[in-house]
Amino acid sequence: MSASKNCSLSYRLGILAVFMVAYSVLYVIPNFFLSTPPQQLPVLWIDEAIPLIPWTFLIYTSDYFVFAIALFLLSNKQQFDSFTRMMFGVLFVCGMFFYTFPTTYPRPDYPTDTHTLIGAVMQFIALADSPRNCFPSMHVGLTAIATWSLRHFGMRTVLLFGFWSLAIFISTLTTKQHYFLDILGGLSVMSFVAWLETRFFTRPIVERQQL
Numbered sequence: 486m487s488a489s490k491n492c493s494l495s496y497r498l499g500i501l502a503v504f505m506v507a508y509s510v511l512y513v514i515p516n517f518f519l520s521t522p523p524q525q526l527p528v529l530w531i532d533e534a535i536p537l538i539p540w541t542f543l544i545y546t547s548d549y550f551v552f553a554i555a556l557f558l559l560s561n562k563q564q565f566d567s568f569t570r571m572m573f574g575v576l577f578v579c580g581m582f583f584y585t586f587p588t589t590y591p592r593p594d595y596p597t598d599t600h601t602l603i604g605a606v607m608q609f610i611a612l613a614d615s616p617r618n619c620f621p622s623m624h625v626g627l628t629a630i631a632t633w634s635l636r637h638f639g640m641r642t643v644l645l646f647g648f649w650s651l652a653i654f655i656s657t658l659t660t661k662q663h664y665f666l667d668i669l670g671g672l673s674v675m676s677f678v679a680w681l682e683t684r685f686f687t688r689p690i691v692e693r694q695q696l
Contacts, residue, residue: 492562500569501556507573511580515587516618523589523617531658531665538659539599542606545656548628551649555631558638567682568634574678575630579623579671592616593661610662621670622663628653629675 559565595607632646657663 490562491560492565494557494560496562497556497559497565500565504569504572504576507576511576512583512618512623515580515583516615519584519587521587523587523619525591526588526620526664526666528591529665535658537593537596537661539596539603539607541656541659542603542610544652545624545660545662546606546610547649548624548631548653551628551631551646551653554646555634559634561637564634564637567687568630570686571630571634571675571678571682572627574681575623575626575674578674578678579618579621579626582621582670583618586620587617588619588667590616590619590662590664610660614662616662619663620667621674622657622667623671623674624657624663625654625668625671626675626678629672630678633675633679 555568559568595611597604599607628650632643632650635646636643654668657668658665
């Protein structure tokens with residue numbers, strides 16, 4: 486069995502830079518610059534039952550920390566490359582939906598009498614993220630991939646990030662950024678990409694190492 490290799494932080498940051506360029510093409514452009522009229526999805530009872538809860542914007546934006554933690558912890562090159570392929574896979578699949586089947590959410594007006602920090606985060610989301618690019622939720626898909634990639638660090642890590650990710654998924658509803666259907670769509674994309682990774686990369690690598 487071949488020894489596992491580690492990858493440098495500069496290598497990981499370089500991959501992140503490439504990812505951000507791809508993110509701009511597949512998310513930012515259809516989010517702000519496409520003229521194709523977006524469609525609204527069915528509003529289910531769960532969408533109507535869950536109110537806007539301003540403080541959950543802090544949970545909603547904490548996905549950046551989940552991503553950053555995965556980026557820094559996954560120093561094993563094989564594990565990091567797997568993480569990278571799945572992140573790009575989710576980005577590509579979701580991006581194809583954003584270009585070919587644009588959707589929008591009837592985002593309500595945000596309250597103005599909120600705590601300074603929460604208000605600033607809400608204002609950031611309002612400016613940096615239009616109510617388009619709803620289905621499937623890339624917010625959910627990328628968070629789920631980052632959490633899945635951290636399974637190598639043991640059950641405690643899986644449980645910690647699993648509950649954290651669940652809170653992020655729920656926050657997509659309490660911040661009125663997504664439909665419930667978007668969550669299901671994001672998890673479906675994540676599951677599909679993770680299956681492809683296992684079928685065509687992880688399993689063949691393990692089989693070669695056992696020879």
